[in-house]
Amino acid sequence: KQEVTQIPAALSVPEGENLVLNCSFTDSAIYNLQWFRQDPGKGLTSLLLIQSSQREQTSGRLNASLDKSSGRSTLYIAASQPGDSATYLCAVRYRSGTYKYIFGTGTRLKVLA
Amino acid sequence: DTGVSQDPRHKITKRGQNVTFRCDPISEHNRLYWYRQTLGQGPEFLTYFQNEAQLEKSRLLSDRFSAERPKGSFSTLEIQRTEQGDSAMYLCASSLFTMTSGRNTGELFFGEGSRLTVL
Numbered sequence: 001k002q003e004v005t006q007i008p009a010a011l012s013v014p015e016g017e018n019l020v021l022n023c024s025f026t027d028s029a030i031y032n033l034q035w036f037r038q039d040p041g042k043g044l045t046s047l048l049l050i051q052s053s054q055r056e057q058t059s060g061r062l063n064a065s066l067d068k069s070s071g072r073s074t075l076y077i078a079a080s081q082p083g084d085s086a087t088y089l090c091a092v093r094y095r096s097g098t099y100k101y102i103f104g105t106g107t108r109l110k111v112l113a
Numbered sequence: 114d115t116g117v118s119q120d121p122r123h124k125i126t127k128r129g130q131n132v133t134f135r136c137d138p139i140s141e142h143n144r145l146y147w148y149r150q151t152l153g154q155g156p157e158f159l160t161y162f163q164n165e166a167q168l169e170k171s172r173l174l175s176d177r178f179s180a181e182r183p184k185g186s187f188s189t190l191e192i193q194r195t196e197q198g199d200s201a202m203y204l205c206a207s208s209l210f211t212m213t214s215g216r217n218t219g220e221l222f223f224g225e226g227s228r229l230t231v232l
Contacts, residue, residue: 004155034221043117043204044156044223089155091221099169100146101221103155 002026002094006104013080014112021075021107023090028068031093035064035075038087080111115139117224119205125230126195133191134227138207144219145188147180148204156204162188195231202226
């Protein structure tokens with residue numbers, strides 16, 4: 001079964017800390033993987049898209065890596081700020097003849113001032 | 114504004130009523146998705162359109178749900194005879210599919226969602 005798992009489900013860190021969020025997927029045959037941020041009651045904001053041929057993508061303080069062989073992606077957030085508090089979701093599009101993106105349940109991040 | 118827009122943002126209805134949500138994707142985007150999200154969960158796929166063609170539907174999409182994308186522009190999602198279990202956030206996303214050097218592009222962009230409460 002094609003699934004996406006995110007660990008931990010929740011994380012609370014002091015401001016300024018570097019942190020890593022994890023995303024695991026069950027099949028290495030993927031088109032791409034995308035990380036999103038979601039604030040309470042809002043839609044999803046795209047953070048980074050990694051194509052299957054790429055190993056990592058960077059945007060500002062965010063860096064996402066992709067290791068298809070181990071079925072893992074990590075989102076690294078440098079120098080965390082209270083404004084980074086949100087739920088972070090990853091989504092995978094598998095190559096199995098489907099168009100859909102499968103989402104994990106997210107990691108709820110709280111950065112304490 | 115060139116983002117994905119959804120309407121209405123909030124809908125409260127009584128059980129048994131019909132509701133319709135509208136999604137306007139980013140103008141040049143040819144792919145459109147509907148997802149449903151309940152509290153504490155990730156979005157669940159409902160259906161996918163490429164231009165005006167509905168190419169994939171989830172088994173979650175019972176016969177009370179119907180979606181259209183006439184002319185490959187905006188899309189509507191209708192829920193007939195609503196049930197309390199339909200209460201959720203309904204999210205629309207769009208992307209642009211092109212083949213560039215043999216690779217798919219296709220970053221997903223979401224709207225703010227339409228929150229449905231069924232009493």
